[in-house]
Amino acid sequence: MKITLPDGSEKSFDKQVSAAEVAADIGAGLAKAAIGAKVDGELYDLNRPLPGDCGLAIITKPREDKKGKSKWRDGKPDADALYLLRHSCAHVMAEAICKLWPDTQLAYGPPLDNGFYYDLSLDTPISSDDFAKIEAEMKRIVEEDRPFTRYELDADTGFPKLNEEGNKYKIDNAERACAGGAKTLSWYITGEANGFNPWASLTCAPKPENFEDLCQGPHVPSTGAVGAFKVMSIASSNWHGDVTSDRFQRVYGTAFFTQADLDEHLENLEQARQRDHRVIGPRLGLYTIDEQVGQGLVLWKPNGAVVRQELQNFIAEHLTRQGYKQVFTPHIGKLGLYKTSGHYPYYQDSQYPALVSREQVNALADEGCTCAQLSSQMEAGEIDGYLLKPMNCPHHIRIFASDKHSYRDLPIRLAEFGTVYRWEQSGELGGMTRVRGFTQDDAHLFCTEDQLDAELSGCLELVKIVFNTLGMEDYRVRVGLRDPDGDKYVGEPAQWDKAEAACLKAAKSLGVEFSSEPGEAAFYGPKIDFVVKDVIGREWQLGTVQVDYQLPIRFDLSYTGADNTQKKPVMIHRAPFGSMERFIGVLIEHFNGAFPLWLAPQQMRVLPISDKFLEYAQSVTDKLKAAGFRVELDANNERLNAKIKLAQEAKVPYMLVVGGKDQDAGTVSVRHRSEGDKGAVAVEAFIEAAVKERDERSLGSQS
RNA sequence: GCCACCCUAGCUCAGUGGUAGAGCACUCCCUUGGUAAGGGAGAGGUCGUGGGUUCAAAUCCCAUGGGUGGCUCCA
Numbered sequence: 001m002k003i004t005l006p007d008g009s010e011k012s013f014d015k016q017v018s019a020a021e022v023a024a025d026i027g028a029g030l031a032k033a034a035i036g037a038k039v040d041g042e043l044y045d046l047n048r049p050l051p052g053d054c055g056l057a058i059i060t061k062p063r064e065d066k067k068g069k070s071k072w073r074d075g076k077p078d079a080d081a082l083y084l085l086r087h088s089c090a091h092v093m094a095e096a097i098c099k100l101w102p103d104t105q106l107a108y109g110p111p112l113d114n115g116f117y118y119d120l121s122l123d124t125p126i127s128s129d130d131f132a133k134i135e136a137e138m139k140r141i142v143e144e145d146r147p148f149t150r151y152e153l154d155a156d157t158g159f160p161k162l163n164e165e166g167n168k169y170k171i172d173n174a175e176r177a178c179a180g181g182a183k184t185l186s187w188y189i190t191g192e193a194n195g196f197n198p199w200a201s202l203t204c205a206p207k208p209e210n211f212e213d214l215c216q217g218p219h220v221p222s223t224g225a226v227g228a229f230k231v232m233s234i235a236s237s238n239w240h241g242d243v244t245s246d247r248f249q250r251v252y253g254t255a256f257f258t259q260a261d262l263d264e265h266l267e268n269l270e271q272a273r274q275r276d277h278r279v280i281g282p283r284l285g286l287y288t289i290d291e292q293v294g295q296g297l298v299l300w301k302p303n304g305a306v307v308r309q310e311l312q313n314f315i316a317e318h319l320t321r322q323g324y325k326q327v328f329t330p331h332i333g334k335l336g337l338y339k340t341s342g343h344y345p346y347y348q349d350s351q352y353p354a355l356v357s358r359e360q361v362n363a364l365a366d367e368g369c370t371c372a373q374l375s376s377q378m379e380a381g382e383i384d385g386y387l388l389k390p391m392n393c394p395h396h397i398r399i400f401a402s403d404k405h406s407y408r409d410l411p412i413r414l415a416e417f418g419t420v421y422r423w424e425q426s427g428e429l430g431g432m433t434r435v436r437g438f439t440q441d442d443a444h445l446f447c448t449e450d451q452l453d454a455e456l457s458g459c460l461e462l463v464k465i466v467f468n469t470l471g472m473e474d475y476r477v478r479v480g481l482r483d484p485d486g487d488k489y490v491g492e493p494a495q496w497d498k499a500e501a502a503c504l505k506a507a508k509s510l511g512v513e514f515s516s517e518p519g520e521a522a523f524y525g526p527k528i529d530f531v532v533k534d535v536i537g538r539e540w541q542l543g544t545v546q547v548d549y550q551l552p553i554r555f556d557l558s559y560t561g562a563d564n565t566q567k568k569p570v571m572i573h574r575a576p577f578g579s580m581e582r583f584i585g586v587l588i589e590h591f592n593g594a595f596p597l598w599l600a601p602q603q604m605r606v607l608p609i610s611d612k613f614l615e616y617a618q619s620v621t622d623k624l625k626a627a628g629f630r631v632e633l634d635a636n637n638e639r640l641n642a643k644i645k646l647a648q649e650a651k652v653p654y655m656l657v658v659g660g661k662d663q664d665a666g667t668v669s670v671r672h673r674s675e676g677d678k679g680a681v682a683v684e685a686f687i688e689a690a691v692k693e694r695d696e697r698s699l700g701s702q703s
Numbered sequence: 704g705c706c707a708c709c710c711u712a713g714c715u716c717a718g719u720g721g722u723a724g725a726g727c728a729c730u731c732c733c734u735u736g737g738u739a740a741g742g743g744a745g746a747g748g749u750c751g752u753g754g755g756u757u758c759a760a761a762u763c764c765c766a767u768g769g770g771u772g773g774c775u776c777c778a
Contacts, residue, residue, distance in 0.1 A: 117773095128708065235773030236706030243705070243775050250706090250773065278771090283714080291751085291769055347778060349704095391778055425704050425776060426769095434777080488778095522778055541777085573778095610735040637734085638741085645739040659737055669737075677738055 002053045020046045020221075023058050033060035035220045036084045043080060045150055045218040059084065061225065061257055068260035081257075086111035088148060088219040089138075089226045089255035094118050095190055095211035096137035097126070097251065106213060107169035107239065107248055114265070114537075115254030119237050121169070126249055131231040134251075138229060141190065145224030146210060149193040150186055150217055158185035162214070169239065169246075170214045177216070188215045190223060228262035229255040272535045277588035278431040284593050284651065285601070286584075287432060296429040296436030298581050303601035306630065307587075308580050310599050312417060314469070314697065315441055315576060318462055324415040324443055329395035331419060332386040335378065340554055341394045342490055344387065345379055346523060352423050352436075354378060354385035392418035393573060396444040397555050400569075405559040410569065411447035411455055417580070418442045432585030433540055439580045445572040446557070449498075452570050456506035456528075456545060459574040463530055463543035464510070466576045471699045472590055475532045475542075479507045480520030488523045495549040500526045502547050522573075524550040530578075535589040542578040542586065547571075594651040594673060597690065598697045604631040604690070605652045606668075607643045609659035611635065616663040620656060620683055627687045629694075648673055653700065654690065674701055 003011045003022055011022060019037030023030045023046075036059040037044040039051065043059075050056065059080050062070035072078055090109040093116075098104045101122050109118030126134075153161065155178055162171045162185075174185050191210025220226070232252040239245040256262040273279065281287050286304035293299060300308060319326070335354055338344035344351065356374075360383060364374060377383045389395065396414045405412065419439045428434050447455050467475060481500050482489050489496070503526045507514045514528075521527060527546035531539050548571040551557075558566040577583035587595075597603055604624055608617035617633055624631040634643045640657065647655045657669040667680040681689075693700060 125707065233772055234707055237774050238705085241775070247706070247774085252773080289770095295769075341778095343778060350777070393778090420778095422777080427704060427706095427774085428776065430771080524778080536772095546778095607738085609737050612735065639734090639736055640738060641736090642740050643738090648739055655738080657738065661737080671738060 001050065003050065004055045006057045016049045018047045018049050019044060019056060019058055022050075022056060030058060030060065034058045035061055035081060035225055036218055038080060043084070043218050045148070046221050048150065048218070064258055068258050069264065070257050070261050083111050084218060084220050085226060085257065086116040086255050088223070089229050089253060090116040090118050091148070091188060091190055091211070091213055091215070091219065092138050092141050092223055092226060092229070093134065093231065093251065093253050094120070094213060095141055096134050098211065099137055100130070100133060105167050105169060108173065115232060115252060117250050117252045119248035119250050121246060121248055126234055126251060128234060134231050135229070142223045142226045145222050146191045147222045148219035149189040149191065150219075151189070151193065152184040152186045154184055174214060185214065186216060187212050188217055188219055226255055227257040228259040229253060230262060230266070275535045275589055275592050276431075277433070277585045280593040281432065281585070281588055286588065294436070295426060296424060296434070298432055298435055298437070304584065306601040307584055307595060307599050311577065311580070311584070312441070315466065318465060319415050319443070322413070322458055322462065324413040327396065327399055327414050327416050329392065329399070329416060329418065331389055331421075333389050333394060335385050335387055336381070337394045337398070338387055338390075339381065341551060342523065342554060343390060346488065347390065350423050351390050352388045352421050354387050356383060356385035388421040389418070390420055390422050392416055392420060392440060392442045393444055393551060393571075397551060397557065400446050401555060401557055405446075407448060407559055407561050407567070410559060411445050411451050413443055413445045415443035432581040433534060435581050438582065440575045441577045441580065442573070442575050445574070446552075446569040447572070448559075448567070449570055452502050452547070452572075453505060455572055456502060456547070457509060459545040459572060460506055460510050460528065462574075463545065463576045466543065467530065469697055470587065470590070472532065475530050477507060477510065477512050477514035478520060478529045478531050479503050479514055479516045480522070480527045480529060481516055481518045482521045482526065483519035486519060489521065490524055491550040491553070496526070499547040499549055503528050506545075522546055524548045532586055534586055540582055540586060542583055543576045544574065544578055546573040548573060596697070596699050597653050598694045600651070600653050601630065602632055602650060602652050603629045603694070604654040604656055605647045606631065606633045606656045606658060607640060607647065608633075608635070609640045609657060611637065613658055613660065613663055617658045620658055620668055623683055623687065627691055629690065644671065656686070672701070
């Protein structure tokens with residue numbers, strides 16, 4: 001057989017060999033470091049016979065640097081190596097848990113980007129107090145350095161074995177594997193193969209003394225390859241994500257090749273925790289959430305309000321430039337409005353309950369009406385009420401409908417910072433990123449079909465301006481298409497095709513990579529979303545642009561065409577920030593609370609070195625205020641060091657130290673929060689530079 | 704909504720059945736200073752809330768509110 005290596009060189013063997021044998025043929029060092037192989041793009045166990053002529057890459061353990069950290073060949077961690085390691089560690093953990101709780105039924109245990117988990121069914125709840133004893137058991141298994149041994153059975157022998165063992169989840173996994181085209185079922189023994197040839201087709205199952213698990217593999221050669229690991233957390237999950245199905249305990253863990261790598265990872269997690277907007281936000285006085293006000297209802301404190309207002313001013317400038325008109329609409333609307341739009345009852349579960357007049361409720365109560373009857377009468381349209389608006393589009397649509405429009409008027413672009421309310425599940429709420437009341441930087445564009453492409457481009461352009469201005473480069477673009485099997489969508493397939501085509505075309509013109517994701521569309525149309533990750537790795541949709549042929553039909557909107565016939569406009573829904581709450585939550589983490597000058601709640605702080613210089617400090621402060629800066633004078637009876645520490649902690653961009661030398665020279669001694677002491681500068685010169693930095697919305701230097 | 708865990712002073716936390724603690728912040732006094740915490744004194748908590756067990760509960764049990772991590776959901 002002929003093996004082609006990644007550098008293009010070839011090796012020939014006159015018998016079937018495994019990657020291990022190829023590695024040994026190349027060199028003893030490689031053979032020792034090898035933990036797996038990639039065969040024409042598919043991961044293989046090291047000792048699994050190669051399929052024939054193929055391209056082969058040997059996956060190796062990293063070397064260690066002086067500090068014990070992994071040193072990777074091309075500088076960045078090899079995802080395949082870590083995949084093998086973590087998948088293998090999941091087996092080690094599963095074995096440990098099965099030993100500690102023998103009635104455990106294993107379900108599914110895949111590797112993740114930064115670790116792994118195992119879903120398992122067990123009556124006893126596992127708690128974090130148990131982690132130490134799970135880890136101790138894992139440590140023993142790793143120290144035993146038992147080989148991972150794969151064997152395969154065909155369906156005829158495999159299923160009887162599974163049926164006898166009676167783990168319905170593994171049976172289901174096997175059935176799905178077969179349905180997916182698998183010709184055999186594979187198991188991994190954590191230990192020796194008891195003398196049988198694991199790669200030969202077996203007619204009967206062996207009875208291993210060691211732990212084994214139905215698993216596609218592959219794995220590292222032996223448990224000893226697992227360097228450092230930690231059981232991280234416990235959560236619940238459901239079989240195939242179905243909440244009505246069986247519930248599992250999901251145990252999360254992570255593994256690295258070295259202890260130093262693991263330590264570094266844990267340190268990074270801790271730093272991420274310190275950067276979390278839920279930690280920084282309240283500390284910097286940006287926002288609070290109050291039990292008495294309600295879950296998921298953000299109270300913007302003065303500092304947060306500044307950031308929000310600056311962002312709103314920023315976007316408003318661009319809206320004016322792009323021909324948007326500002327509107328205001330109320331926070332509630334009649335139920336019928338949302339029946340027309342289709343939001344009610346599609347999303348009844350995620351709306352605040354309707355507001356019904358006291359007289360009506362009393363009258364119904366007198367009639368002995370139950371809540372269930374009330375609800376069904378409301379749905380049937382027999383009772384009217386008001387809904388806290390879950391979105392702004394119906395209101396904007398009614399503004400459009402209040403005038404007769406000619407094709408000459410289009411496009412019409414109506415913008416509003418519109419506050420909406422959604423009854424999100426309590427378990428979903430958190431910080432500013434998932435809330436029950438939020439303000440969208442919303443707009444609805446009504447245009448002709450011919451104008452659609454240009455308008456979409458304009459919307460995407462705006463989102464890009466937002467991201468560029470704030471230096472947010474780490475985002476992905478998702479084109480949400482309808483799920484072919486979904487039933488939540490309204491409208492004709494032909495219109496969906498047109499709308500989806502328009503979105504894909506616009507996304508392509510964006511010049512950024514994007515992914516098409518079926519099932520991610522809104523119920524009325526496809527959309528282009530800008531998605532970013534928060535500091536703990538969760539993804540959030542921020543900016544969004546959506547194409548909608550449906551609501552103009554449902555609301556019977558029209559404009560007069562050039563041929564004097566009535567035509568349907570196409571709508572675009574778009575929000576560059578998405579919601580102010582979520583956007584600023586992510587932004588706090590992006591800047592680690594150190595906002596650029598134009599956004600900083602407090603832009604400067606004047607620090608007199610003693611109260612002898614208070615008068616001069618006050619005159620400097622007044623000049624800065626006159627230049628429009630948000631500035632405070634720290635007149636506390638404290639030493640300079642203490643004042644600096646407080647200002648640094650508040651992440652104030654500029655600290656202006658003033659003492660005798662400055663008073664005599666008419667200067668301020670500038671300290672920047674990330675650049676440190678910049679020396680004495682004339683007050684006017686400082687103001688001039690700072691005005692420029694502010695007005696250009698410069699990102700400045702970030703710490 | 705589901706599962707696990709958590710809730711003690713404004714903040715971060717210690718306190719496993721026997722008289723509620725520390726640091727920071729706060730108030731007052733001393734100190735008047737040049738780039739990340741000067742010194743002293745004082746004030747501040749019915750231990751999320753409501754029940755229960757007990758001679759005795761921050762501590763054990765039940766319920767409930769809120770938070771965290773996941774699952775599910777996200778117009």
